[in-house]
Amino acid sequence: LGRVTGQDVARKAGVSVATVSLALSGRYQDGHRVSAATRERVLTIAADLGYTPNHVARSLRQRKTTILAMLVPRLGNPYYTDIVGGGQVAALERGYAVTVMPAPDRDTRAHAVRLLGGGIVDGVIVAHHANELVDELRHLRAQGVQTVVVQGRSPDPRIPAIRVDTEESAYVATRHLISLGHRRIAHLTVLGGVSGQPATPRSDRLSGYRRALVEGGATPDNRLVVIGGFRANTMEAGAATAAELLRRPGPRPTAIFTYNDLVAVGAMRTLAKAGIRVPEDMSVVGHDGIPMGAFTSPALTTVAHHTAELGRLAVAMLCDLLDGRSPDQVERLLPTELVVRESSGPPPAGAAEAR
Amino acid sequence: LGRVTGQDVARKAGVSVATVSLALSGRYQDGHRVSAATRERVLTIAADLGYTPNHVARSLRQRKTTILAMLVPRLGNPYYTDIVGGGQVAALERGYAVTVMPAPDRDTRAHAVRLLGGGIVDGVIVAHHANELVDELRHLRAQGVQTVVVQGRSPDPRIPAIRVDTEESAYVATRHLISLGHRRIAHLTVLGGVSGQPATPRSDRLSGYRRALVEGGATPDNRLVVIGGFRANTMEAGAATAAELLRRPGPRPTAIFTYNDLVAVGAMRTLAKAGIRVPEDMSVVGHDGIPMGAFTSPALTTVAHHTAELGRLAVAMLCDLLDGRSPDQVERLLPTELVVRESSGPPPAGAAEAR
DNA sequence: ATGAAAGCGCTAACAC
């Protein structure tokens, strides 16, 4: 379908393509300028014809796309989409557009990385359990595509990372429960790992949880740790792991700390169906602070990340990289914030004996 | 940062760039083939050098990007992200990658449309109250970028649309409440409209709601209709409009039908805080069937769209368009499904007198 | 102030 090109505009305006480009770019540099008259004419004709410069050709020529990509595992988790939201406003301020590539599985991930490595964007922000994407990150870097990691470790000094200290935030969440008087605290978590290596539960949160437990004089008990599958950071998985927890023999926990807020929401659903009241019978504390947590009943106590800020800063770092400025620090940590709402309270009266 | 090009590979392999292209493309057509030996050599050298074809150059040459864009208002609403998810698998099956462009406001929307019109993708799926995007849609079409509308009207016979009949689904939702015995049914809705024209509440759902009311022998009462602001299809807006509803004088409704599930979740939160039990004191029925609705307490009764299918079919239609096949129908309607969960039940015993 | 020409990296037509 005959797209209208700069050539068409040039012909109709009786000028050269170079002039069309100059007129439209509005760049008044060097001795190169275009008279107000021709400029005007070119502009009207371009508008008449509905001319839009071919962005692909421009990108090829300028070796610059003015587009940033954000690679996320899936859009179903508001945690990632909130990061994207923050990143997008920061990008727009700097003249970049943001495009989101969801890569839920191996195939789409491979496809996405191949494309991104092909220079269709100037840089990419990887918000994607980045520890599992080391190869992909290196590949992108090798192609000259600048990258910044969000909420993952930097695999390379030239790839800056920004994240939240999840060991610490898990510690804070668990300590909150301890300070309420809980001693039997369960943890619902998720399997993770780099391909080719044996899978282990995501260890940061687990160790923060254990640290708080030990510090509070409670002995970590593996029967209280339920490990969901690989992509088990979902409401479904939360419901399933909570059900598994309730099935296990032995005295019940009086509180649950979950991998993230989605898991907490799923767990609360299972508890409600089992007739277990939150927080009277059992407390629930989530992790990451997605908006949904403020609207559940009871509203969810959580350790909130500053998600939008995370995205904002990632974009800022990426733009610095693109401008040739290397960032002051390779790994940047953002603080978290304990948000106490309604789902956490003191353990039930009878629980002390069960201890 | 010296990207490695096909030229580099050619030089090192002692062949021409054309051969490199041929070898890598693996296309065995016409008389054009490359000997197994050179093919092998090119491949290893390419791998050694870490060569990735420049996708921008390829796109320019082939006038084909093999990328599809999905334009969505924002990522915070799972409704849209579920559509994207469905679209993505369909796209991948056909060899296309999907990229998501969130366009929450005027600026980003303009930016996105300019880019998309510049040929950076082969086609775009607009899942974006498309009635408000008529100009943008026409612009894209004029640029030769194929477009398909999801959940909006087709503004042009050459732009196919796929959607759910929301008048009907609102009718079904309301009729469900009527059949449970409710007569005072409130509706929380959202302001919409095309720019330049006076804003009105999104009329489809409102009229389906009214139709069911009239049919059920209940008189529509505007005091029971609360209209949120422009982008009020959120949990926050649901909480606010529900609060507004409770503040209004006159007998309380025994049920609420909401614009969508997010609004329902927000409304349920307000009801819970006001000590109003759902469904014993008041029923709530949502609309669109996002996953979250299955995990609230009580679980949300809703009219589910087949969201993933919507995305899947949109991509199928778009690919047909790209292959030169025009779709059988310009507007395609998908059925909805009433999902009765826990948030709807008979009105409280005393409610009959209040009628 | 404007035009001619080169070239971004790739693929496809054609020649050999």
Add this chain to the structure above:
DNA sequence: GTGTTAGCGCTTTCAT
């Protein structure tokens, strides 16, 4: 089988 050549649509020297 493989190399040569042209050209996708744009921007950007360099002349004029």
